Amino acid sequence: MSKAGGVKGAAGANGKGKKGGNGGGGKKEDEREERLQAVVLADSFETRFNPFTLERPRCLLPLANTPLIEYTLEFLAMSGVADIYIYCGAHTEEVEKYIHASKWYPLKSAASPFNSLEIVKTTARSVGDALRDLDGRDLITGDFLLVHGDLVSNLPIDAALAAHRARRIADKNAIMTMILRTGGLEEHRTKSKGITPVFVIDPTQNRCIHYEEMNPLQANKYVNLDPDLLKEHTEMEIRTDLIDCGIDICTPDVLALWAESFDYEVPRRHFLHGVLKDYELNGKTLHTEIVGDHYAARACNLQAYEAVCKDVLARWTYPLVPDSNLLAGQSYKYERGGLCKENGVVLARTCKAGKKTILGKDTSIGDGSLVSNSIIGRRCNIGKNVTINNAYIWDDVSIGDGSTVDRAIIANEAAIGKSCTIQAGALVSYRVKIDDNAQIAPGSRITRAKRKLNNSPEDAKATEEVPSEPSLVGAEGQGYLFEDEDEFSDDEEAAFHSTLIYSTAHLNISSESISTLSSEVSEPPPTNSRSRLSSFAGSISDDGEGGTSNEGFHHDAVDGLLTALKENSSLEDGESSKLEFTGLRLAHDATDHQIRRAIAVAFSKRICQLVDEGTDVSKACVKTFGVTGAERFLKTVAVSGNAEADQVDFLACLEKDLGHRAKGDAVLAGICQRLYQMDVVEEEAVLRWWEEGGGEEGSKGENEKKEGEGEVMNVRGKTGVFIEWLEKAEEESEEDESE
Amino acid sequence: MSPPQSGHAPNLSVFKKSLRAQSLESSIENLISLLKRRQIKNSRPCAIATAELLLRVVARFRWTDIGKLLARIQEVGQRLIQAQPREMVVGNIVRRVLGMIRDEAKEDRHEDMSDSASNMGSPHRRLERATLSGLRDQPPPTFSPLRLDSSKTTPPTINTDKDSDDVFGSSVGGSRPQSSHRPPMLTSHPSYAHLNGIPVQQSMFNLLSATPSPLSTPPGAVSPAGKTTFDAANLAYRVAASSKDLKAEVISGIEEIIDELDQVDDQIAAYAQEHIHSNEVILTHSSSVSVQKFLLKAAEKRKFTVIVAESYPNDHEATHAAVTGKLNGGLDGDDMSTEKFLKPLSSAGITVILMTDAAIFAIMSRVNKVILATHAVIANGGLIAAAGARIIAKAAKVHRTPVIVVSGVYKLSPEYPFEFESLIEYGDPGSIIGYHDGALVENLEVDNPVYDYVPPELVDLYITNLGAHAPSYLYRIVADHYKQEDINFHNPELLF
Incomplete structure (x- = not known):
């Protein structure tokens, strides 16, 4: 056909030669199109792979004995990408070292199919930061692929790319195409569990018109659609069956949008949702390409990791399967039934290495052992009579005679003693040693990583050795139980996705069922001195009534306010915080009620934190409301205009939030008193709120209604005293007046 | 393209x-x-x-x-x-x-x-x-x-x-x-x-x-x-x-x-008219340019019937295309390749019957000749061909129907693999069951072998660009084409 068939290197020149006749404008356009660029977000700025990611970057964790990033880079090579920019957060040096030594690095390896590969170092704390940083660097010249460093896919993207370009040429506002894989309506192992992405799509234009995420903790099971959408679109599909593999074909305008909205952090829940909502403002359209064949998924959390491992074993990812030996030095051979062995595997005569199993080089398995549906890395030493099922064992692991491993991940150089039992969902991290006869409980996470010092957040590098817990790993063992203390993620998905086995049970430490929307859903144990996390966890449950559409607002607002309260400073400048708040509000199109709710939640949460830390309730109230500027802030923002209705609403919000908290009753009484003293609420409002009682509860949905009522009464218990006093005071004042 | x-x-x-x-x-x-x-x-x-x-x-x-x-x-x-x-x-x-x-x-x-x-x-x-x-x-x-x-x-x-x-x-x-x-x-x-x-x-x-x-x-x-x-x-x-x-x-x-x-394909096709006679019923399998050209060449002079087994699931689309002529994109992605210009069988005056692989045995009694394409031919006279080839060859054996394999000499390999299993590639199960069916994906094991091994005793004749040979004669062509010292060059430990 033509010379311009995507020849690397000489592409620009060829493009010119070929399309020269198209006129001046066409030439430039063409050159831009010739080279496909890709941005790999090697770190997704989450902690879902903890404890493994404490010591290694996520993209280097092995999946079927091949580092995750290899799959992503294979996919990009398969797609014919020329320039790659890799964004790393944590452990950048390790990623850099790995990439520079790999076949992908074009400066050192002749094997690299890429023209350039750059590892961009940033201090970004979120995907949003990384993309804003990218926008500032001016590296992207044309359409680019935005993928995550944990993508496993054998999808040919040429068709999607062509469709994207056709759309973009027709309308330059069509800035992005997301590739989504159908996953069926039934349960599917590779579909995201817990969080269900809801895509509303106009099938006539392949356009995504609304996006939301739903989770089982959420009270209302509704998607809020703008009624205008129904007017504008004759056809509409609301789909929850899609596997979001995170492959986005973007134009540089996407980066500009990220840059404009400094508060967007994650690509879907913030960016996609926000941009779609602001369609009126920005006029940009986002499109979808739904594919029904080939494989595309992200190993974005441990459950997905397991699912993708199984998919690799079942050859769904073909040709990205172990026996393709993608990595130099691999020598896997596939045998019927799904046993994939590398050279040098030593199998005892009576052991059974069965179905869907991968065995790495120089691994030995002793007599009488059974291995099935598992992946075992290189140089592992499996003893006699060991049973391994559904386990993911990385390199250099030794497992003593007679042990049992069931559905667990065991990381490099871990040593399991004799006759141990590792139960389902256990995560055993690097170099952990487990003594003979130990029982590892389901879902436990054991690590030897040095812990960051809690008390010195300014010195993030300071670490300390953590003593081993003999009760857990045995007398001779080494390792301690890992707890998510350093969780900076304000991502509610963490609540679902930090374990290997999906369940909602672990979310609930107290025995209340999820449907009661307990605020304590994932509140860390009380020993945890850093309680910032609790605020985020709490906010999941608070979504109940505000509608998920503005959950983003609620999140940001509560977050910002809490920080301010904690730092005891930011509210000082009442005007600026008010402005910031108003900005947020406008950005999210939040109602007055939502604002009040956010403020109420923030304040009550802060007070509860103080109470938890041992402060007396009244002192905590005084301290919180005593923050300079807090009074003015409350008066102007929370109950603007002194309208009684606003005040009643604010109190109702407080009540509802406190209903779910420990010592809520006492705190509510304290707050009411304090607010009254500060003149934020007037006594008429307080009394009206008291009388209206549980009226607000009606909106909370069926499930929690019964229990909700009980709680409300509980919460109100102590406030009754205050109300009585108020009523008395009023009567007295009335009497005074009458006299 | x-x-x-x-x-x-x-x-x-x-x-x-x-x-x-x-x-x-x-x-x-x-x-x-x-x-x-x-x-x-x-x-x-x-x-x-x-x-x-x-x-x-x-x-x-x-x-x-x-x-x-x-x-x-x-x-x-x-x-x-x-x-x-x-x-x-x-x-x-x-x-x-x-x-x-x-x-x-x-x-x-x-x-x-x-x-x-x-x-x-x-x-x-x-x-x-x-x-x-x-x-x-x-x-x-x-x-x-x-x-x-x-x-x-x-x-x-x-x-x-x-x-x-x-x-x-x-x-x-x-x-x-x-x-x-x-x-x-x-x-x-x-x-x-x-x-x-x-x-x-x-x-x-x-x-x-x-x-x-x-x-x-x-x-x-x-x-x-x-x-x-x-x-x-x-x-x-x-x-x-x-x-x-x-x-x-x-x-x-x-x-x-x-x-x-x-x-090579045109050279093989030159022998077509010697092997395909008027009013014969030919059974073939999957889509292969060699076989297609072979049949088209024969069709220039003779009228005959071709039964095409569609070789689901790995090659059925290409097979349909070969029959009806709707090729979407080159088979091997090469936009300059000749197969795009090939006439479909149905428009060349051949009576074409398309059927599923499952019906092969039933129809075999009516077939005069089986023509198979191949992926590789090995030195013992056996061949590696698209999955399903072995049932066809076996069914033909039972019915005493001659099996002719059409293959370029370049596919003839001097290797004598002692473990035929290792030559068979397993593909993507996605062509058998849809990935969107979560229950199937979770609970079923799906094997999708891409190739089959057909032992030499099931093949009657090879037609290469050199002419027609019996399976037992292939070792000779191997000896003509490859030097003894090169046969095991890829694993030096086997060199003596």
Whole structure:
């Protein structure tokens, strides 16, 4: 056909030669199109792979004995990408070292199919930061692929790319195409569990018109659609069956949008949702390409990791399967039934290495052992009579005679003693040693990583050795139980996705069922001195009534306010915080009620934190409301205009939030008193709120209604005293007046 | 093929173009990863890519010593084979190139010897050449044994007896050193010569009648120790003098292999009318350009019926396309390939019946001949073909229906794998069950073998570009095409 068939290197020149006749404008356009660029977000700025990611970057964790990033880079090579920019957060040096030594690095390896590969170092704390940083660097010249460093896919993207370009040429506002894989309506192992992405799509234009995420903790099971959408679109599909593999074909305008909205952090829940909502403002359209064949998924959390491992074993990812030996030095051979062995595997005569199993080089398995549906890395030493099922064992692991491993991940150089039992969902991290006869409980996470010092957040590098817990790993063992203390993620998905086995049970430490929307859903144990996390966890449950559409607002607002309260400073400048708040509000199109709710939640949460830390309730109230500027802030923002209705609403919000908290009753009484003293609420409002009682509860949905009522009464218990006093005071004042 | 600006995914044509621009090492690595990622797959694209790559390797390699060139090609070949051991044509092409280089080197050597009056070469040819060229230092490129060898494998005009007599009359000398050492084998298969009645066979006849030349040891066989030492010393000297010409010859030799790959299907098709008769019912399976051309050629003169088993799930779309003519995108992604211009069977006047694989046995009683395409042919006469081929062959055996396999010689591999399982590739289960069905994905184990192994006893006849052969005769063609010392070049521990 033509010379311009995507020849690397000489592409620009060829493009010119070929399309020269198209006129001046066409030439430039063409050159831009010739080279496909890709941005790999090697770190997704989450902690879902903890404890493994404490010591290694996520993209280097092995999946079927091949580092995750290899799959992503294979996919990009398969797609014919020329320039790659890799964004790393944590452990950048390790990623850099790995990439520079790999076949992908074009400066050192002749094997690299890429023209350039750059590892961009940033201090970004979120995907949003990384993309804003990218926008500032001016590296992207044309359409680019935005993928995550944990993508496993054998999808040919040429068709999607062509469709994207056709759309973009027709309308330059069509800035992005997301590739989504159908996953069926039934349960599917590779579909995201817990969080269900809801895509509303106009099938006539392949356009995504609304996006939301739903989770089982959420009270209302509704998607809020703008009624205008129904007017504008004759056809509409609301789909929850899609596997979001995170492959986005973007134009540089996407980066500009990220840059404009400094508060967007994650690509879907913030960016996609926000941009779609602001369609009126920005006029940009986002499109979808739904594919029904080939494989595309992200190993974005441990459950997905397991699912993708199984998919690799079942050859769904073909040709990205172990026996393709993608990595130099691999020598896997596939045998019927799904046993994939590398050279040098030593199998005892009576052991059974069965179905869907991968065995790495120089691994030995002793007599009488059974291995099935598992992946075992290189140089592992499996003893006699060991049973391994559904386990993911990385390199250099030794497992003593007679042990049992069931559905667990065991990381490099871990040593399991004799006759141990590792139960389902256990995560055993690097170099952990487990003594003979130990029982590892389901879902436990054991690590030897040095812990960051809690008390010195300014010195993030300071670490300390953590003593081993003999009760857990045995007398001779080494390792301690890992707890998510350093969780900076304000991502509610963490609540679902930090374990290997999906369940909602672990979310609930107290025995209340999820449907009661307990605020304590994932509140860390009380020993945890850093309680910032609790605020985020709490906010999941608070979504109940505000509608998920503005959950983003609620999140940001509560977050910002809490920080301010904690730092005891930011509210000082009442005007600026008010402005910031108003900005947020406008950005999210939040109602007055939502604002009040956010403020109420923030304040009550802060007070509860103080109470938890041992402060007396009244002192905590005084301290919180005593923050300079807090009074003015409350008066102007929370109950603007002194309208009684606003005040009643604010109190109702407080009540509802406190209903779910420990010592809520006492705190509510304290707050009411304090607010009254500060003149934020007037006594008429307080009394009206008291009388209206549980009226607000009606909106909370069926499930929690019964229990909700009980709680409300509980919460109100102590406030009754205050109300009585108020009523008395009023009567007295009335009497005074009458006299 | 989509317009160039959207087709970023690399494939054979992109690879061929990139050969010019890229450095050699990255071309090699590029091909390795394309093979691993299966972006170049199936026999012909793999063979073309390998040949083109080796052409580059020879062109860019600065050698002083023929041994170094051989070592270099072996090294590249080993890497390619390791990348995708199941594409056996890769190894075949490498072996062909190695053998050709050895021949070239030997010819140089012989020439030198004939100069020094130690007339070791085959007498008539040397004489002929001496009178023709007159120049003794410069090996005339047109008359290399390779040239003759490959002209034997790619007879320019096969149909006219007069022509072929000409060509093969002269080719006798070239092929004799390799072939004449096994006369008993030939006599054990006398019937095939008249069965086929084609030029190659004729030349075989000549072989039998010809007097064995002094150089009766095959090139690969153990030669007397004294001779080898002399050769080594002599070789170095010779190569230094004439390496440039040798290089040109090697390159033209590889180009001939590439030409052969281009023409092989048409050459096979030339035999079609001898094997397909009027009103026959032919059963075939999956989509193959070789078979398609074979049938189309026969259809030019005869009317017959073709039953096509669709070979679900890996190839059924291509099969449907071959029948109805709606090819979407080249089969191997090569937009310049000829298959896009192929006429579908149904429009060539053939009565086509499409059916599922499951109905094969039921319909076999009505079938006169089974024609199978192949992925690779192995030295014992068995073949690796699209999954389902074995049931067809077995059903045909039961019904005493002859099974004819259509295959280019380049697919014929000298390897004798003792474990046939290892040759069978397992593909993506996605073509059998949909990935969107979560329950199936979770609870079912789905095997999707891409290939089948058909043992030699189920095959009656092979038709290659050299003519028709019995399965038990294939080892002979292997011996003609590959040198003994190259057969196991990819795993040196098997070399003795």
